[in-house]
Each structure stands twice: as structure tokens, then as C-alpha cells.
Amino acid sequence: MTNTDWANKDFYRVLGVSKDASAADIKKAYRKLARANHPDSNPGNAAAEERFKAVAEAYDVVGDEEKRKKYDEMRTLFGSGYGPFRPGTGSPEGQPFDLGDIFGGAGGPGGGLGDILGGMFGGGGAGTRRTTRSSASRRGADIETTTTIGFTDAIDGVTVSLRLASEAPCPDCRGTGARPGSMPRVCPECEGVGMRAASVGGAFTLNETCPSCRGRGMIVDDPCPTCNGSGRGLSDRTIQARIPAGVRDGQRIKLRGKGAPGEHGGPAGDLYVVVRVKPHPVFGRSGDNLTITVPVSFDEAALGAEIKVPTLLGVPVTVRIPAGTPSGRTFRVRGRGATRKDGTKGDLLVTVEVQVPAALSDEARAAVQAYREATGGVDLRSGMFAS
Ligand SMILES: [Zn+2]
Ligand SMILES: [Zn+2]
Incomplete structure (x- = not known):
């Protein structure tokens, strides 16, 4: 969404109120429309979702006294007040009209309306936010290991078994970090979301990692003695790796995707194998x-x-x-x-x-x-x- 789109819209009409409606009337109209078009009550209804977004967008501007004032000023500036905004049109004073100013003043850092709406929808309910957060995929770590092979195997290539220790959930607490038999409790600060809204001025907020639980959403009162509450442990796994023909002593071979597994569907990391080649008695x-x-x-x-x-x-x-x-x-x-x-x-x-x-x-x-x-x-x- 661009600022030009923003300027093209008649937020009063979207909310079904007059230009001089009171703040209370605007709020009432917004609530009614938001409830009627909320995605939860209209599952799969794309048109309702569009209306819901438009209503939220309109209310974000005219529901805020400061922003409404600037919005009104801008509309007046363009003559009719309700005519379509033409990109590139200068203000009457001949100065280019910078829509960024409107948000710059009220919004502080982080700007664009897309971000604002994104934050707004993300913040609609704890459930929504949790989904967003946990679905972030992460690439697995790269691992390095060493193997020793025979001289002839280095010439011909060979498949070797490699035993790899990699990070895995602690086996005793199964990754919770809490002493076996106890449970971690939901973080009261962020209600288990791991993020909290931090005000950055005006009506604008940004999400930041919850300082109480450091983003985990859970608080461990009685830590697991095996992993000291980290929830992390090591696991052994054995993989078959193909060492290509012609490898030299000391060479580092990259095996793509054979490193630590990714999280939430992220790709696996890479495995680096440093190959030691045993000397040959004759060659x-x-x-x-x-x-x-x-x-x-x-x-x-x-x-x-x-x-x-x-x-x-x-x-x-x-x-x-x-x-x-x-x-x-x-x-x-x-x-x-x-x-x-x-x-x-x-x-x-x-x-x-x-x-x-x-x-x-x-x-x-x-x-x-x-x-x-x-x-x-x-x-x-x-x-x-x-x-
Ligand atoms: Zn927390
Ligand atoms: Zn543990």
C-alpha cells in the first residue's frame, strides 16, 4: 500500500459517516463495521476481509484526532476535498506535497501504512500472533567433522559413516527446560506470546521481544538439571556421506543439506567434512x-x-x-x-x-x-x- 492509495481514499465514506462526525460517532461506526466484517465471523469471505481491512485503515486515520486533522487539511488543500488525488500534483504554494510528513509527524520511525496495518492485524489476538511467530522457519546450523580414509579410497571415492553430534531438545525435559515432573508456566508479561507491544510514540506501536521470558513465552521456575533450563541437548546421528574420488589429505568437503536440520520447515544446514588420507606404503x-x-x-x-x-x-x-x-x-x-x-x-x-x-x-x-x-x-x- 502506498501513500498515494491512502490519499485517494475517502475514509469518511468507508466508515459511512459525515466529514464532521464526532469522534464518538466515528468510533461507533468503526466498531459496528469491524464486527460485521471480521474474518472470524466470515471465514473464507475475501470481500468481507477486504472491507474489514478498509474499515481498519480508515479508522486508523480518522479515529485519531491528530491524524484526522492532518488528513482533513490535506483534503482541503486539494480543492474539492474529496476529489481524486493526482500523483505529482504540487500544493498550491508550489511546494511538492509530501505525504510522508503526515506519518512522519505522528508515526515516528517505522513509517508506511502497510506496516501499521500489519502490526494491527498481527496484534488482533494472541492466537494470531503466536501463529505468526512460531511459523518463522530457520535454517539448520552448519556442522564440521573430520574423517580418515584409506589412500585407495581417496583415489576411488568412498562412502563413509559419519557420527554427528547435533543440537536437539534435551531428552530429560523434552526441550521445556523445566525439571522433569514440573511444567514451565505461561509468561504473565506477554501471555505466552513472546512478544510485547512497545509504544514508539503516538498511536504507533512496534512489537519487541518480551524481556521477562526473552521471547520463549514460558517461564521456568524449577530448571531441568540436565540442561540447566536451556531445553537444549545433544543427539547423535549417523549419516552416510559420499567422499568423491580424488580427494586430497586435508581437503574440506561440503555436503549440502547434511548439516543440522532446519526448524519449522527451514532448510537443513551444510556439513563440512575435513578428510584425512592415510599414507600408502608404495604410492x-x-x-x-x-x-x-x-x-x-x-x-x-x-x-x-x-x-x-x-x-x-x-x-x-x-x-x-x-x-x-x-x-x-x-x-x-x-x-x-x-x-x-x-x-x-x-x-x-x-x-x-x-x-x-x-x-x-x-x-x-x-x-x-x-x-x-x-x-x-x-x-x-x-x-x-x-x-
Ligand atoms: Zn514473556
Ligand atoms: Zn533439560
């Missing part, structure tokens, strides 16, 4: 790639070889080592790494490490001696002593 991770270090002999590195390398899935792959491969060189085996988000796979990075035998047979010793003689005279470190 390591480097992003989407798997890593492995394999030993090779000197002759394999020097002469070249085809070596069998294990993969995480158990089927070995053959890696060709070219002749003259230095220790520490890394070879890439495509598609044998961790699964990426898009379903493709990273690579397996195979690093070779030349092993020196701790002991040699007589035959092997003779062969290495022969090798030394065959390569005699080459000093690998000569370049380090340039002088």
Missing part, C-alpha cells in the same frame, strides 16, 4: 598424479631395460628405460593416476633410483673390475676443480 600423491619410486640396477640404467611397475589398481605396467638413464629420472605413465573431478585420470610418475649392491659375488666383482679398466682414465669430477 604417493602429487595433485592428480600418483608417484612411485622404483629401484633399477646399474646395468638396467646403463644398457636400457623394460621394467614392470605396480599400479594402484594392481595391474602392473611396463616402463621402457632407455640406455643411459640417470638415477632420479622420472617417467610418466598416462592415465594411471588419481581420478579428477571430471572423471578423467591423472598420471603415474615413475622415478627410477639406481641401486648399488651392498655385496658382490666373485664373478660380479671381476666384471665390475673389467668395467673399470674398460672406462679407465675418465674422472667424473674433473669439471668441479676448474682452476
